[in-house]
Amino acid sequence: MASKVIHAIYNDDDILMNAVKAVRNEHYHIEEVYTPFPVHGLDKAMGLAGTRIAITSFMYGLVGLSVAIIMMNFIMIQDWPQNIGGKPSFSYIENMPAFVPIMFEMTVFFAAHLMVITFYMRSKLWPFKKAENPDPRTTDDHFLMAIDAGSHDVEKISKFLKETGAIEISLIENEDDH
Template identity: 70%
Template sequence: MGSSKVIHAFYNDDEVLLDAVKTVKAAHHHIEEVFCPFPVHGLDKAMGLAPTRIAIAAFMYGITGLSVAIWMTNYMMIQDWPQDIGGKPSFSWFENMPAFVPIIFELTVFFAAHLMVITFYMRSKIWPFRKAENPDPRTTDDHFLMEIPVHNNEEELTALLAKTGAVEINVVEKH
């Protein structure tokens, strides 16, 4: 994979960045990525990103956890090792279900939470021991960076970004 040029436009205010993203998108330029020190409300909509489907995944993972919990409590406490607890034997899952509610709840939450984290890491390609791809350390402190690919329009993009309130504009080679 060869290298290509990108423009890094730095901003020091989230509202200025949001307006700049809207201006750049209105001029029909593609924004590769925006690096921020904190989440900026409305940035995903301004960039035209598709809504996330993590809520659907979380629901499916929760249903999986619920199913595992019901199967597990039925198998362990009713089928495999039924017990006479407190002199009141009850050998049906439905009669014992109130005692299983904490287990069912915890496994539902456990599956949803852990599988959502794994899904997030897989979708964002963040793997253990992977080197960070942050182009400038200032984006973890107080600056916002908009990265735009250059396609023989460097002067036009630089002029547009200067009008949007960028505090610094750099053209760099991206490898």
């Protein structure tokens, strides 16, 4: 079964923002919006849910802190205790002030690297992945809004999009893989 998607191209980000709000008011489903640069407030105008990326970053930082504590306790206290600068190596608690920089750096290291991996996995950006950009002009100076036509009247939606300021409208029929 084929799905119909309408591509509306705009040449100004302010016009695009107003068009997104108008399309949402008419209760049409916006599949995606492609822009050459980040448009402030577009996610809210599209009605996208907030991100939970800060929670994952905090959890990754806790993993890094835990690894640092376990690593330093094993290396500096249990496996190879050394008397460095007159500091006794009898317990981790006695030496913890000296370990604070290592704990901080490992927390940041784990959070940063695991966040990059999470971003690539969540965005489905794999090595050698083919670009999914429907129109190359959206990487330069145009904005594209993809609207699911579904069971709606395509002519009516197209006329409505022209009224919102679209400079070009095209109907794309995709074959489903199911």
